[in-house]
Each structure stands twice: as C-alpha cells, then as structure tokens.
Amino acid sequence: RLQHALPNARIVYVSATGATIVHNLAYAQRLGLWGGEHFPFSTRAEFVEAIEADGVAAMEVLARDLRALGLYTARSLSFNGVEYELIEHELTPEQIRIYDAYADAFGIIHNNLDAAMQAANITGSTGTLNAQAKSAARSAFESAKQRFFGHLLTSMKTPTLIRSVTRDLEEGHAAVVQIVSTGEALMERRLAELPTEEWNDVRVDITPREYVLDYLAHSFPVQLYEPFTDSEGNLSSRPVYREGQPVESREAVARSDELIAKLASLTPVPGSLDQIIRHFGVDIVAEVTGRSRRIVRKGERLVVENRAASANLAETRAFMDDQKRVLAFSDAGGTGRSYHAELSARNTRLRVHYLLEAGWKADTAIQGLGRTHRTNQA
Template identity: 35%
Template sequence: MDDDGDLEGGEATTKNVFSNYFCSVKKGSSHPGDIAEAASLGAVKLPYTSYPLWDALPEDLVGSGKLSCLQLEGILHACTMHQKLLPGTGERAGFFIGDGAGVGKGRQIAGTIIDNYVRGRRKHVWVSISTDLHLDATRDFRDLGCHINIINNCQSLDKETRTFGLSKDYQEGVLFMTYSTLTSCSKGRSRIEQVIDWVGGASWSGVLVFDECHKAKNFAKDTGGTKMAAAVIELQQRLPQARVLYCSATGVSEVGNMAYMSRMGLWGPGTAFQDFEAFLDSMKKRGVSFMELLAMEMKAEGKYVARGLSFKDAEFMEVEAPLEKGQAAIYDDAVKLWKQLRRRLEYAEPMMPPVSSSTTAPSSAAGGGVSAGTAGTAAGGASSGGSSSKDVWRAYWAVQQRFFKLLCVSMKVLLVVSEAKEALAKGQSVVIGLQSTGEAAADAMNLSPGEVLPAFVSPTKEMLHRFVHVHFPTVVHHVEDGNPDLDGGDSSVAGSREVPELVQMKEELHEAIEAMQLPPNFLDHIIDELGGPAQVAEMTGRKGRVIRGSRGKLTYELRARPETADMDSLNVRERDAFMSGRKLVAIISDAASTGISLHASHTVKNQRRRIHMTVELPWSADKAIQQLGRTHRSNQVTGPIYKLISTRVGGEKRFAAAVARRLQSMGALTRGDRRAASGVDLSASNMDTPLGRKSLRRMYDAIVLESESLPPGVKMEDVYCDHPDAELFKCDDVSLTARHIARLHVQLREYCDLMGVGLSTNGKSKDTVVDDSSSRGRKSGGDGES
C-alpha cells in the first residue's frame, strides 16, 4: 500500500501558514509594519524572563520609540540566553535572531551591544558580509543615540597600531569586520589571532555577532568545508565565554548547514546527540516534520525568534517567457553542438590518461572564454599536463549546466524588457534580480577600457570556446610507462606529438561555435534596452561592462576604478540614485542581494510601487530569500509585486523544483513551517515529492513497456534517437526478458538524469515531457495507486 498521498495531503490540513505576531514586551513603541510569524511557531510562546534589561538601557531610548517593542523583545531574550552556560562544555549559550526583512536585526544587534557596554564589557565584534554594511551598522548605533566607536575592519587596527600599541580610540568599541577578512592573514599572522588578541583572549565575554550567518554554511568535518565555516567555528571554540549572536533570515537552508551553530546547545555533552554528525543523521531520518518541531522547540526554550514582515501587501505572479521561433532554433542548435562535442570527446577518450598528470581545475572553463581571435588556435591549451578522462567529463557537465542556465536567462530578456517598460508607463519602479553577470567572458577576452566592439560579448559563446580551448585534447605525450598521455597542450614539448585528426576536430568545433548565433550578455542587453547606465542603477560586483555610446558605438568601460574607494562605494551610490528617483530601474546580482534596501520607504523620494522581477534563480534557497527581501521591508508605502520569470524549458523547471524543495526545507527550519520560508507559494514548482517521484516511475514504466500512456506527442524513436545505445532499443524481443527491461531502466534513468541536469534536449520535446509529468503528478494525488 502506498501512503504517499498522506504525506502530501498533510500540508493541506492547515491553510493558515502565517499568523499575526503578538509581542510579549509592553514597553517601547509599536513596530511600524504588520509583523507575522509562521502559524506553527505562533502556537508556542517564548519563556518568561526576569533579565533586568531596563536597568541598562536609558529611559529615553525605550520611551522615545527608537526601539520598538518587537526589537526590545529580541534584545531581552538574547541577553537572557547569554546568562546561561552549555552543559558539559561550559561554553556560553548563543541566541539566534532569525527575523526576516522589516523587523530590524541591526537595531537588535546594536541594542544587545549597548546593554553589555553599559555593564562594563567594552569590546565587541560584529562579523558581516561586506564592508559597505559598516555604514549601516554605524547608522543603527547613531539612530539609538549611541556614539560607540565602530572600527571599520581589521585594516583599521593595522593603521592605528603604533610603536607602543594601539591608539587609545581603537582600544575599545565595536570591531566591524567581514567574513572574508576573518579567513585572511596579514604579515604572516591570521586575522583570527589578531581578533583574539584585540578582545583580550579566551576569557573575553563581549558580544560576538555573526550577521548574515548563512555565509558560514557548508562545513564538513572531514574536509573542513568552506574557509568561512571553519573560521566561524574556530573563533567560537577559542572564545568560549563570548556572547554569540547568530543573525540571518536564512540561517539554515538545510539541516546540514547548521554545523556552525555550536552555541545553540542542540548537540554535544549533556544533549541527546553526541556531536553534530549524530544530530544531522537523526534529523535526516525524521524528515521535514521533525525540522518544524525543532524550530518550535528552540523558540519554546528562548533560543530563537523568527518574525517577519507580513506579505499581505505583496503580490506574487509566475510569468512564463515563451520561446520565440528564433530562440527555439538557437536552443536546438546549442543542443546539437553539445551532442557533437560529447561524441568528439568520446572518440578521444580512449587516448586520455586514467589519472591526470597535473591538476586541472574543471571550473576554469565554467565562466570564462577566449576571444574569437584565438578560437582557431586548435592545438593550444591551458593545461601543462594531461587531463584525465574524469577531469574532462567533470568539466563537461559543469560547463554544460552553466551554459544552458545562462542561455535560459538570455532568452527571458525580451519579456523582461517588455514588462519593465509597461511598469514604468504605469508609474512604477522596477527591480530586476539576477545572480550572475557574465563578466568572466569579458575578462577572458582581455578587453581594455575604451575598446570599441562590433557587438555585445556573448558569455555562452565564450564559455564554449574556452572549454574546447582548454579541455579538448590534441597532443599525445609519451610517458615512461609507455602509456600515451593526451592533452590540449604544447606539441613542442619533447616526446610529444599532435594528432592531426584531433587537431582538425578541434578547429571544426571552434568554427561551429563561432558560426552559432548565441545571445549577447543579458545584463548589458537589458541595460541597453532600458535606456543605458543613465537610466538603470546597476548593483553588481562586476568591474566593467559594454555600453552604447552617444554615437551608437559599443564600448567597454570600467564601472569604477579597480582597488579604490570608488569601487567599494559604487553600489551604495547606485542605490541612492534609485531610492531618490533619479533612476527608476535597478538591477541587483548576488553581490548586492544582502543588506541593501530598495523598498518604497516613507523616508525616500522614490515611493513608486516596486515591480521585482526574479529572472535568474540562485543555486541556494537562502540567496533566493535574501534577494526577495530587498524590496519588502518595514516602513514602506506599498508592498512589492513579485514576478518570477521562467521559460518552458524542462531543465529549468527541474532546477526551479530543486530550489522550491530547499525553500520548503528552510521554511521548516527557520520558520517552523515548510510553507513559510518566504511568503511565496512555490509548492507547485516542487516536483521532488512523493507524488512527483511516483509520476516519474510511471513515465519510466511507460517508456520501457512501450505503453500507450506515453505523453501526447512523444514517440519512442524520438526518445531513443540520440541515445548512445540506440541499437539496443530496436530489438524485437527486448520487452520479453527481465534482463533487458532492467537494463533499459538503468539506461533511461541515466538518460533522464542527464536531461534534467544538463538541460540538453531540444526545447520542443522538453516542453511536452515536463507538461505531462506535471499534470500526472497532480492527477496522482487522488487515485491511490502505487
């Protein structure tokens, strides 16, 4: 019996995802804006606390409304939790502020530090993601009437260090630093050592803030994971008495990313789990429902708050960008080229070494490119040694995934421009959300400022050129053991020779790539269509761009001088231009998706309603939430209209489904309800569900058994035509033996995996299969079949 329906149906039993938040603190002003929390968390109350917060905070700070009752509540429970020590380790307990946009995490951090400063703890550390946010941190303190010195990063300590030590003004205050600085070194000494020395050693008990703490995810015990995660964990271990404050609306996108939260008391001596690995294993076995219970338990114990601005004033729309006839042809041509490239690599594979003789980073071809002028240098390559077959195929699939992802984004430009112009005509402002910029292609071409170009740079074309240039092998190196070592390097090396047939293949691939009509850089294209840099505020991390001059010529220019204060503050100036109304369109990338406010605030001149178009979904759910939060904050005149732009390409649908699944997981962890991650209902996009998997199994069975229930328009010969083992499917008696059926299952599962990950099937067939799978997934809910 199949109980998948029960698993899915459980979500429908409670329709109220959010409920109005009722604050337990009566002092302070009411919070500006409608605040809500997940209904499941609303069923749990924060514990009573007798912490004497009002003894430390000045009366005018509480009574004047500079801190709302909601913010005072967060400060009160953070200070209460910091009074406790974890059992077994003796480390001081931490507190997690998981509030979403509009609650004021910065004010709560400042208030917590002020309470400790008044009580005699004069040194504190605030770790965040960008030096630009130092201005926001300073503003939060100044708005509260506090003039504590906010030291801007460790570099300021370097400058103020004299022969006899630090200057007096830098011996106390708040050290504001970034995660990247925390992982770096200066003069042969790690920044972690510098921070520990500045605070006074392991006995220090000031406030240690990890703002936007989701940057510390991806820790792995065996490999160490990211440097940021390892540095955050090390700093907590070496400062056991620090009052740790975790702050992020997206602190955990998945339970596996919680390793840095060692002060929450969820694992370790005196708990139910010996270590994080045991905690993680248990959580994964129990699933999303247990994560929801975990969030509720953390709130009940006073470790955690997760309030957020209500989405009742916001609107959500899913807009589908149809593939024009020319775009479908470009997509299909790209698919054919990738298949051709795969066949050529398979031909050369027997001559590749099993293990690379030198390390070749597969990602080197992922975002870069080579200019068309070097495209024909077929024998050239970046590798100094031979690339193994494993390295080449790893790079192949990684680049293919990025290629089709960027191609899908480029194909949305026409719709995005049309929607933006319509919004501007209605008196609205537009925010366009991207993740990447395609700058790597321009970097690889070594463009100079002022250089005139015949057309916009195509990131997808340069990406293909780069992959072939670096990874397609043409040279055999004869090594001592007698095995040939094939790579794309220099044939002038002693004991090596070019393979003429492979050289010709490489030249033909470059020629085929150059002949393709691939779309231009989507970011440059959007800016150009919407009036150029004078009309569009760009908040990204790229150094240069291609613009259209007054005479219509396309020219490469620097956005700001590299390695200067101009580059650091450029995004801030662009934000001010948008908020003041001098520019009515803003484009943000991953680099500007955290900590920046673009909402229709009562305090700015540009109070037009925001139309926020998400054109490119990020890889991680937490980045998706961060970007959506830029236009929906407290004290706003109107809520935004969110438009999630997608194409009908099945691979992108699958990608969106993966993000939707992570959003649900994150909602369960950080909001206590899997549906409450962002206020956006993406459940329809999540195909990775019990019903979705059942639907996929049925499709496999239909194909293997040549059932009449194949999707409309799908023919067996079309499915098999490009399969490496197409001959296998032509056997008359293939369905008669279990052995053949089992083999077909394996082959088709692999084939479907490649279609989903690589996006590389033609646009028409992908639409048909995805539409049918989606409808079958919905229909499966009521039939009860297994």
C-alpha cells in the same frame, strides 16, 4: 566580543538570516551547543563538523529541538498584499531555430568528445585507460553545457522582461530585476586579449556562446596520453610531455578547431544584463553587481566603462532617490541591501520585482526577494 565580556548577562541573538546552514548558528555560543564536557559538543568546530556531516536533516532536527526548548524562534515579514504573477515568454520561431542549432551543436561536441578521448588515448578499445582524465573531460563538458543553456534561456526570456518593465515605467512603477549571472569573468578574459586602446570601440563578441568557445579552446581534451602497463599488469595511460611541455593529439586538436569554427558561425544571443542596460540605458538602469567594468553603448560604439568600488552604493542611492527607475542586481547586491519603497526615501513607487534568474540556491533567491519587501515601506 560582547557575549564573552559579559558571561553572566542574558544574551538575545537577533539575526535576519534563518538557520538554513550551520554557520548561521555558529556565532551563538551561549545557546549551549558547545563549550566542554557538559555540553553536546566540546568545541564549535566539532559542532559544525557534526552538523555538516548529516546535512539538512540535522539542521532541521537542531532547529526543532532549539525551538522546543524555547531557545530559538523564527519570524518573517508578512506577505499580505503582495501580488504574484507568472510571466510566460513564448519562444519566437527564430529563438527556436537558435536553440535547436545549439542543441545540435552540443550533440556534435558530445560525439567528438568521445572520439577525441579515444584519439588522445584517454579511452581505448578495451575501455577507460585514464579514469581521472576522462572524468575531468566529462565534468568540464557537462559544466559548460549546463552553464551555457542556463545563460541562453535567461537571455531568450529577456525581451519579454523588457516589454513588461517598459509597461511598469509607463504606469509610474519602479522595476527591480534579480539575476545571478553577469558574465564578468568571461568579459574580463576577452578584454584581457584586447589592447586597451581598442576599449573605446569594442568589437569582440561577449555573449553566452563564448562560454562554449572558451571550453573548446581550453578544456576540450587534446593532450596526448600514452598507453602503458602497470606493475599489476593493468593497461592504463599517462600524459605525454616533450621537453617539459604537454604533447597534443593532432586528431583531437583538429576536432576542437572544427567545432570552434562551427560554433562561431551560430547566432550569438546577448546576455540578459547587457540587454537590459543597452535597451534602457545607464541613465535609467541602476546596476548593483560585482562587476568592476562593463561594456555600454555610446552612440554606435560599444565602449568599456570602469565602475568604481563605490558604484553599487551610488547606484542604489540613485534608485532610492528616484533618479533611476530600474535596478538590476546580482548576488553581490542580494544581501543586506534595501531596494523597497521606504517611506523616508524619495522613490516610494510601487516595486515590481522580477526574478529573472533564480539560480541554484533557494535561500539566496529568497534573500534577493527580501530586498524589495521590507519594513517601513509605502
């Protein structure tokens, strides 16, 4: 509004976010990138569409040219004095056994996936009968596999993280753990299946294994398709419905049930965030995530604890006031927040930042690292 209200004033845009994506420059109307026939682009929408079409290369050229014209410059806080250490987790024989068991299970699922698609007439002896259904089945399988093994490996590393954090606390430091996955969506689905009166003694399994069981129960291809020949003589298949309801392939359902039984017998591995909180306790760990509920240990029971909308602010304050010595945050707490040893805060302890789960976006991970390394720090 200010730049529009003062059309003749000089404008300086100051942002803590680099020009990694086009939307990080889309607010800067006075840079002269769009505005009419005398500008490179007529409208902001046209500018965004053109840059997005050419991807990162276009952003690099744009940033280079803006810098050459003196319209754009980038600075970052010096990392002088910051120490880096790679912590290696050595898999235990038990963890290797668990990993191998899950790898074998996914091999079996993969083989059964092909057989189930053939039983459901998605594929046949002549090849693919329904390309869309086959693509959806493959995509769901690969997505579940990638998500599961990512969670599994992160969970397996957590015991080493816990030991390292324990040493930090003994030495008088403060630990910050950066993660991506909280398992909230899975937890909410499982809690929705439980009566609320059972939330004070939760006995349901909510671990990364549930992602696979959820896939087998809801995304494994069990709907029956019927072969038909189209007007051009091509053999294809279409879903079968009876009284408006999809018909399932008995063989595919049997395979799904068998796989669920096999997966349910494998050893569960708790999620990383739950491991951290259950080990140190909610009195030591400040959680800054998007979860509105969480399952915590109280005595011998696991109970559901609601988190208020202001919980993240309260948890951050508790950490900065040195009431809690460990802070775990996800993407929901990875932008615009400060967890550093600020001179005006009570907690000026040395920060030990653990990047437990980097995720798929480098700029998001770097944003997270910037939460503990900021100006005015001890």
